[in-house]
Amino acid sequence: xxxxxxxxxxxxxxxxxxxxxxxxxxxxxxxxxxxxxxxxxxxxxxxxxxxxxxxxxxxxxxxxxxxxxxxxxxxxxxxxxxxxxxxxxxxxxxxxxxxxxxxxxxxxxxxxxxxxxxxxxxxxxxxxxxxxxxxxxxxxxxxxxxxxxxxxxxxxxxxxxxxxxxxxxxxxxxxxxxxxxxxxxxxxxxxxxxxxxxxxxxxxxxxxxxxxxxxxxxxxxxxxxxxxxxxxxxxxxxxxxxxxxxxxxxxxxxxxxxxxxxxxxxxxxxxxxxxxxxxxxxxxxxxxxxxxxxxxxxxxxxxxxxxxxxxxxxxxxxxxxxxxxxxxxxxxxxxxxxxxxxxxxxxxxxxxxxxxxxxxxxxxxxxxxxxxxxxxxxxxxxxxxxxxxxxxxxxxxxxxxxxxxxxxxxx
Numbered sequence: 051x052x053x054x055x056x057x058x059x060x061x062x063x064x065x066x067x068x069x070x071x072x073x074x075x076x077x078x079x080x081x082x083x084x085x086x087x088x089x090x091x092x093x094x095x096x097x098x099x100x101x102x103x104x105x106x107x108x109x110x111x112x113x114x115x116x117x118x119x120x121x122x123x124x125x126x127x128x129x130x131x132x133x134x135x136x137x138x139x140x141x142x143x144x145x146x147x148x149x150x151x152x153x154x155x156x157x158x159x160x161x162x163x164x165x166x167x168x169x170x171x172x173x174x175x176x177x178x179x180x181x182x183x184x185x186x187x188x189x190x191x192x193x194x195x196x197x198x199x200x201x202x203x204x205x206x207x208x209x210x211x212x213x214x215x216x217x218x219x220x221x222x223x224x225x226x227x228x229x230x231x232x233x234x235x236x237x238x239x240x241x242x243x244x245x246x247x248x249x250x251x252x253x254x255x256x257x258x259x260x261x262x263x264x265x266x267x268x269x270x271x272x273x274x275x276x277x278x279x280x281x282x283x284x285x286x287x288x289x290x291x292x293x294x295x296x297x298x299x300x301x302x303x304x305x306x307x308x309x310x311x312x313x314x315x316x317x318x319x320x321x322x323x324x325x326x327x328x329x330x331x332x333x334x335x336x337x338x339x340x341x342x343x344x345x346x347x348x349x350x351x352x353x354x355x356x357x358x359x360x361x362x363x364x365x366x367x368x369x370x371x372x373x374x375x376x377x378x379x380x381x382x383x384x385x386x387x388x389x390x391x392x393x394x395x396x397x398x399x400x401x402x403x404x405x406x407x408x409x410x411x412x413x414x415x416x417x418x419x420x421x422x423x424x425x426x427x428x429x430x431x432x433x434x435x436x437x438x439x440x441x442x443x444x445x446x447x448x449x450x451x452x453x454x455x456x457x458x459x460x461x
Contacts, residue, residue, distance in 0.1 A: 065335065067201035072250045073192040079246025080185075081208040083143070086239025088216020090150060093224055093232035094167065097157060100229075101164045112299075113417055114168045118175035119182070120414030127183035127406020128266045131399065135184040136252045142181035143240055143247070149174050150237035157230035182413065183406035190393055190401070191252065199390045203335035206382050206389075210327040217320070270403030278456040280395045280404065283347075286450055286457075287388050288411040290351060293443035295381075296419035297358045297436050298323070301374075308433060309367050322371045326378025333379075334386045344460030347387035348451045354380040355444035362437040385412070391460060 068074045098111050130138060149170055156162035193201045223232050274280055301323070305316035357377040364370045388408070396404040419439070426435035451457055 065200070065204060067193050067197040067204055067335075070193050070197070072252070073189070073201055075246040075249050076188070076192055077204060077208060079243035080205070081212060082242035083239045084209055084212035085216045085219065086150075086236035088212055089220035089223060089232045089239075090153070090236035092217045092220035093229040094153075094171065096224060097162070097229045098164060098167060101162075101167070107164050107168075111164070111168045111171050113421075115171035115175040116413075116417040118172060118179045120410060120417070122176055122179040123182055123410040123414060124267060124270075124403075124406050126180035127187075127270065127403040127409070129180065130184040130187055130402030130406065131266065131270075134252075135188045135402070136247055136250065138184045139181060139188070140244065140247050142177045142184075143243055145177040146174055146181075147237050147240035147244070149177070150233050150240070154230045154233035154237060157228070157233060179409075179413070182409040183402050186389070186393075186405035186409060187401040188252075191398070192250070195394075198393060199337075199386075200335050202389050202393065203331045203386050206386050207328055207331035207335065210324050210331060210378075210382065214321060214324040214328070266403065270400060270407060273400050274404060274407060277395060278454075279460050280392055282450055282454045282457045283388055283392055283460075284407060284411055286347070286351070286447060287408060288415055289443050289446045289450075290354075290384065291412050291415040292419045292422075293439040293446075294351075294355055294358060294419075295416045296423050297362070297377075297440065299416070299420045300423065300432060300436060303432055304361065304370065308365065309370060311367055315367060319370060319374050322374040323378035326375035326380075327382040328378075330379040330382035331386060334383060334390075342461055343387050343391050344451070344457040347384050347391070348447055348457070350380045350384040350387065351447045352444050354384055355440040355447070358440040359437045359444075362433040362440070388412075 068077065094111065098107050101107075153162070153167075153170055156166060189201055189205065190198055220232050223235060227234075274284065301319055302316055305311045305319055309315060311319070354377055357373045357380065361370055361373040361377065364373060392404060392408055393401070423432070423435050423439060426438070430438075
């Protein structure tokens with residue numbers, strides 16, 4: 051039965067993709083789960099400090115949780131094109147839920163060591179890297195094509211809203227229940243997305259291909275190489291992820307050392323960045339189908355890098371607040387344009403592999419960029435290092451736009 055006009059108008063233009071009950075379930079389940087994930091991230095960092103009082107171990111655990119995206123995401127994309135994506139998501143989400151409950155138990159009985167935290171962070175990263183391509187590839191099959199831009203923007207909005215709500219709720223939960231309580235609540239939050247996945251009416255998928263995994267992976271790269279617009283978008287994503295996005299890792303450094311703002315100042319800086327990201331996602335959601343995407347993402351990217359440069363050299367907290375907002379707004383606009391464009395350009399048969407290459411570039415390279423920034427910081431001031439990396443990314447974006455006709459023609 052088609053929805054009536056009265057039913058459709060329940061959702062404003064900004065959230066029209068939520069008219070689809072399948073996407074509505076998917077969106078709300080992931081929103082609750084992401085809040086739990088951010089609560090766990092806060093508790094995990096706090097637990098590492100309680101166990102070691104070492105910034106070095108904070109970096110080690112963070113790296114252990116991030117590096118699987120660089121190693122395993124490509125294989126997750128191949129698997130996503132060979133199996134039912136919903137079943138794969140159910141499996142990966144269940145693994146992450148069990149790992150959260152394991153952390154909760156070890157922390158509750160006070161038998162956990164930092165090595166176990168790092169090992170669980172690595173296993174969680176593996177599950178997330180296998181989850182990411184299917185998550186990205188599933189969205190276009192839950193909404194109409196004309197609602198895809200809105201759906202991707204709403205996904206970005208819910209992720210960034212959870213980025214604001216999760217740490218806030220996590221701080222209160224830790225005060226009441228301790229770190230074990232945060233891990234347990236994160237485990238419970240996975241029930242929301244698991245329930246949503248079982249309720250979604252998902253269209254049947256084509257039978258799995260019989261070729262080997264390596265042949266499927268080569269096929270994905272060959273398909274990408276043949277599509278010049280997707281290829282340049284992946285290269286731009288890699289440039290932003292390697293030289294720009296690692297800046298976010300160093301915001302605590304700027305709050306404490308360069309701005310002397312303390313913990314509360316760090317909270318305000320992160321909130322400004324998160325609020326800018328939510329507003330940017332809402333702007334994309336309201337705009338619907340973005341025209342001249344090649345120009346829009348290039349401009350947004352350049353402004354994103356300029357905001358990072360200004361923030362890295364700023365000694366004024368008020369100016370840094372404004373620049374953090376601009377960084378969040380332009381960063382999510384750029385990322386949304388990347389995601390929407392690649393989703394529109396990819397075929398259903400290749401979507402899992404294409405999105406795995408995109409996810410590898412987007413999620414796998416920032417840890418390497420953070421290591422590069424850390425090494426540069428041993429020789430030059432940290433602000434100069436991050437500003438220089440952002441400047442290089444901006445130059446690369448302008449070079450891509452100047453020399454890539456497919457990018458300029460991307461509409």
